[in-house]
Each structure stands twice: as structure tokens, then as C-alpha cells.
Amino acid sequence: MSPRFHFGPCVLDTATRELRRHGEPVTLQARVFECLSYLIEHRDRAVTRDELVQAVFRRNDVSDAQLGQVIVRTRRAVGDDGQSQHTVLTVPRYGFRWVADVRVEAESPAQPPAPQASPPLQQPSPRPQPPTQPMLHASAGRVAIAGRPRLRPLAVAGVLSALVLLLAAAWWWRGATPDESARPPVAAPDAHAVPAATGALLVLPTQVPEGEELAWVRLGLMDYIGDRLRRGGLAVLSSESALAAHARGATGDPEQLRALLGTGWRVESEVVSTGAGWSVRLAAHAADGVTQTASAQAADLVEAARAAADRLAPRLGGAAPEGTEAPGLGERLQRARAAMLAGELGVARAILTAAPELQRAQPRLQYQLARVDFRAGEHIQGLERLDRLLAEGGATEPLFRAQVLNARGAMLVRLERLEEAEAAYDASVLESEGHPAELGQALSGRAVVHAMDGRFDQALSDFSRARVALQSAGDALAVARIDANLGILENDRGRPAQALPLLAEAEAAFAGMGAVNELATALAARANAELRLLRIDEALATSARGMEALERVADPGQRAELVRARASSLRTAGEPDAAAAVLATSPPPGAGLSAQLEAGLLEADIALDQAEPARALALADATLDAVPAGVQPEARAWLQLRREQAALQADRPPRRGDEPGFGAFVPDRLRHALGLLRANRPAAEVDAAFADALSLAERQGAPAGIAEVVLAQADWLLEHGRIAEAAALANRIAPWAAGAGPVARLQARLERLPLEKLEDQDVNN
Structure with missing residues (x-):
């Protein structure tokens, strides 16, 4: 009999040598499988280092570093890491021990397991994966009456940030070519090569x-x-x-x-x-x-x-x-690059701006200054600098021109000027022929634009091509960015369960490579996905890691995104005061309209949770006035719903000239139901409107969206004395009560009602 082990969200089938996490298969190297199965089979005790080496490698001459890599990959496969150690615990100066709870299911294998080959060495985190690249972005999710799941709206805005961030990081770290001449065809290798x-x-x-x-x-x-x-x-x-x-x-x-x-x-x-x-x-x-x-x-x-x-x-x-470059300029550029690599943006800018006048006019120096602008969040200034460089003919060599165009595209994405960004990346694709690293960045950037615009098939196609190009360039970090973007894209498409394993692996990869900007984006995206799935404890832990990384992140817009992820997690956990305190530390959301919309939405959410409907109403109106219709339609729909909920609580009229309340999104349909309530329409009409909203939420499948509808409808049912119906409805979201504050409050409210009222209604019905 070959047992099947169930632990946490994972199932390890020793007969088929298969691991599934959240129902999705996880590719395992042969040694990772051996390590995983040996530790779980000997979970009653600690296993010595030498014993584990023999079980995994079948030999003794193995370094600590080699075993350490197997342990890292084993933890990564089951969603663990060296800090949490919730599954595989390091026993200091001894070895390792399995600590997760396990349920064993025996099963006879239908056939002997086939040996599993290890993936190529150049893949830092093995797993079968569709192609993708720059990171989209992810806002925090949420629930309920004074809350809401950040379904695709947040994911879209999030997509924006993350997207831009990864995009940005992609061209930011690409070294500027120090000479202006075109690269010649590759010569025949040296005779001794x-x-x-x-x-x-x-x-x-x-x-x-x-x-x-x-x-x-x-x-x-x-x-x-x-x-x-x-x-x-x-x-x-x-x-x-x-x-x-x-x-x-x-x-x-x-x-x-x-x-x-x-x-x-x-x-x-x-x-x-x-x-x-x-x-x-x-x-x-x-x-x-x-x-x-x-x-x-x-x-x-x-x-x-x-x-x-x-x-x-x-x-x-x-x-x-x-080609060569003037010695003085070459040294100045490399001094600035050294400062940028060390995270000293002010020093880098000072080095560049102190250059003699003739050097300051050089295209390479202006390009480097634009990179400093981008990293500092000064996107308009950086864009103007790049536009002057292109207008004055300073980027004629194809590779350098591709780099400038990629940088320009990243600036435009951050500013949410998507049509212009797409045009910049289109031009870069043409200039990047023969340069796979820049081609990969151009395709990645264009994929980000497609994703932000809801063109997911086109995004996946460009991500796929980008992955091929970047793999040929040999940059593991760039490939990891693509893989992370796949997770963000899945979340944006309303599939947070599929997104989570990808984002968890992305977080591990970026942490391992020391890629702080990309790590911050992955953490915000992961927290968003966890909130949409109402895995509140996980979202709190993820957003806490994001706050730990905050001081290492220079971009104020990205810092604001991490703060919003933390505040959203606290709010959804039922701690609005703590959420407000965290949000008060946030830098401005940035120039992008999506970030403004998300910030206003979160502030309105928290105000409603704090029983301040008048303040929530003012916040919602100010944001709706500042951000034009058409920017993130679903996020706007959530904000319109919050505005209507606040108006009802404060006994204020509906928003004048507001968009229709019955549309393609769950919040539109909830707002329609609230409008019927306000108009005192028959209960049957209100019931039908709530049922329609719930049907759409269940088709989309995100727990946070389902909970949002149930909470609103249950509140109405209780106000009208329909206690048994509210209780039956609440049972649909009871499994999520442990972490989600609004869901827990509904359960507690029902438990306080006299049992005879429920029984009387059951008899009468």
C-alpha cells in the first residue's frame, strides 16, 4: 500500500510521486520528492542531517550547501520557508523535523510510479508554467457591509502597480550600453575559446x-x-x-x-x-x-x-x-551606476548632475538620469527627459534606442497612459531584433499593457514570447518576473486560487535573489489574492512581511501599495482602527488615477467600518469626482456601492447623475438591490435582485465576493425579521467566519437571537 498524505493545503501521493497544493499540481525534482516523503514518513522524530543526506542523495559526500538547496526547494514546494518553518523545522546542530499535522490515506497504486526527471539547472524554481512577465499589481481584497472583496478592480489597479514595478525593475537593472556605436555581428569565437x-x-x-x-x-x-x-x-x-x-x-x-x-x-x-x-x-x-x-x-x-x-x-x-566612450564620461556613468546598485539615488543624481556641460548633454547621461527619476517615483520628469532624448536624435543605435523606448514605456505605464505605452513597446520590439534581453523586456511591457486593458489572451501571448527571449538571455531574475506576472494575471482574471501558488513561488524567488522591488510587488499581489479567498490569517502574515520590506523600497507609489495591502488585511480581519492607523502612515498614492481610486475606496471602506457614514460619503464623492469614469470600471463600481451604503446609513440622497446601478459587476447588482430598497419596492423584487447578485458572485467563485452579497442580503433580512432565511444564507459563508471580521460579526449576531424565533419562523414557513 502506498499512502497518500494530507497536510495543510497539500496532498502528497507516494504512489504517483505527485504533490498537489490547493488542488494544483506542483512539479518536484526527484531529490525534493525523496526529501519530502522521507521527512513526512519519519514525522514522529527529528531526522539527522547525515540520515537525510543518505535518503536523498544515496551517498555521503554531500555539502551542507547542497542539502540546504534541497531543503529550500522542499519548503518552497509546500508553501513553507526558512522563516516560518511551519512544515519543515530546522533542529539546530542536528537536522530537520516534520512538524505539520498529517492525515494519512492508504491507497494501492494502479501502476508503479514513473521516475521523475529533474528540471534544467537554469530554472531556479522548477514548475510547469505558462509564459508571462512584468508584474501587474494587486491591491488588497476585502469583504462586506463595510467592506468588499477587491475582485478584479483591485487586481487591475494592483496589476498596474505591480506590473509597472516589475516592468520598471526590468529596465532599471539593465545596464546602459556605454558606447553609441551599433553592435557588430558576432565574430567567430577565439581559437582557444x-x-x-x-x-x-x-x-x-x-x-x-x-x-x-x-x-x-x-x-x-x-x-x-x-x-x-x-x-x-x-x-x-x-x-x-x-x-x-x-x-x-x-x-x-x-x-x-x-x-x-x-x-x-x-x-x-x-x-x-x-x-x-x-x-x-x-x-x-x-x-x-x-x-x-x-x-x-x-x-x-x-x-x-x-x-x-x-x-x-x-x-x-x-x-x-x-566602440568606446570618452573616458571621463564612462567613469562618471559607472560611478552613478554603482550608487544606484547600492540604493543611493541621491548620490547617483549628484554624480550625474555635477558633470561638465558637454557631458550633461550626452544621451547616455540623460538616460541614466531618467533611470534615477523612475526609481525615485518622478515619472513625469523622467518621461520628459526621455522624450527630449528621442526628439533630439540622441538614440540612434538600435540597442540603446530599444533601452530608451523600454524605459519610456515603463514611465507611461506608471502614469497609466496605456496607448502611448503600447506604442513605445511596439517600437522597442522592432529595435530589439538580435538583442533577446531588450526584446524580452519590450514584450513583457507590452503584455502588462494588454493585461491592464483586459486583453488577457494578448497578454499571455506576449508573456510567452518574452519568456523565451529572456531564457535565451540567461537572466533568471527576468524569467522569475515573468512567472510572477502569471500569478498576478490569474488573480486579475478572477482566479485567486490559481494565482496563489505562483505568487508564493515568486516571493521565494525574489527573496532569494535579493530583488526588493519585485519582492514588494509579489507580496502585495499575494495579500490581495489571499484576501479574495478570505484567507485572512495568511493575508495578515503576507502583508506584515511587506511592511518589513517597506524601508528598503524607494518608490513612494510602491510603498503606498504595501501600506494599503496591510491596511486592507487588518480591516478585513475586523480591525478598522488598526487599519486606519497604518493607512495614516502611507505616502501619497502617486499620480496614477488607479492608485487614487484604490486609496479613496479603502478610506471609504474603513470609515464605514468605523460607523462614520458621513465621512465615508464625503470620501467616496471626492474620489468619484477626481477620477473620471472609465478608469478601472469594477473598482469604480465598488466605490459607487460604498457611496450608496454610506448614503443609506446617513439618510442622504443618491449621488446625482450617477451611472446606472445594474451592470456587469457584483457591486453594480448590489447597488441595484439597494436602490430597490430605497424606493420601497416589493420584497419579491428585492429578493430577486439579491439573488441575481449572489448568482454572479458564485459564478466568479471568489469567497470575498460571495461574502459581500450574503452580508448585505442577510442584513436586510434581519432588519425585516426574516431570521430563519438570514441564518440559512449565513451558513453559506460560515466556513470563513474564523478570520473575516464582518462574517464573524454576522454569525455572532445570529447566535444572540433567541432560538425560539428561529423555530417559530421555521414552523410558519
């Missing part, structure tokens, strides 16, 4: 002699060398990924590097002063021990790095790109 190893090159921070004047070289030269090799036709991981691997101590362990990033060559660099100038020495190490080296000397440090990188590229199967 070794075929490139599987995966992309990882360029590590440069080793420099001590001295404050060279502090910028560590990151600046790393970024420059990586960009130069990339322009030579080689796949090179982003500087962000390199810093994440370095910070995690993975750079000295080839096995851990491959597991973490799928990287092939590891490129080290060293700067040595020669008295009259500088020597830059490069060494590329393959996992199999092969090493390729190159070095160069020059009076200018950046020029020495350029010559060394150009000599190394052919030895790794690439080519030496043509």
Missing part, C-alpha cells in the same frame, strides 16, 4: 585596492564588465542577481550557484594600480574547473576594463563589441 557553460555568466563585484577614492569601482566596474560582455553576444545575469548571489555567500560554491541562478561561468575581476595607470584582470571559472583569463592595462580605469572584457568575450564564445 571554450564553449560557454549552461546558463548565463555571473559577474561578481570587482576586487579593488583599499582607498576611499575607489569605493565606486567594486559595483561600478562589475556592472560595466557585465554590460560589455552582454554586448559581445553573451548571456549575462543582471547586476542585481550578481549582488544577491554574492550576499548569500553562493559565489564560492559552483553547485549552489547553479541551483540558485542556473549560472554557467563565474567571472571575477581585480583592479591593480601600476603607478602610471591601472591593470584590470579577469578570470572566468566554469563549474567543471575550466578557467579563462584576460587582462589589460591603461591610464584610464574604465578603458582598461573595456579592453580586458573585450579580450575575454571571444574566449567565452562571444565577440568583442566595437
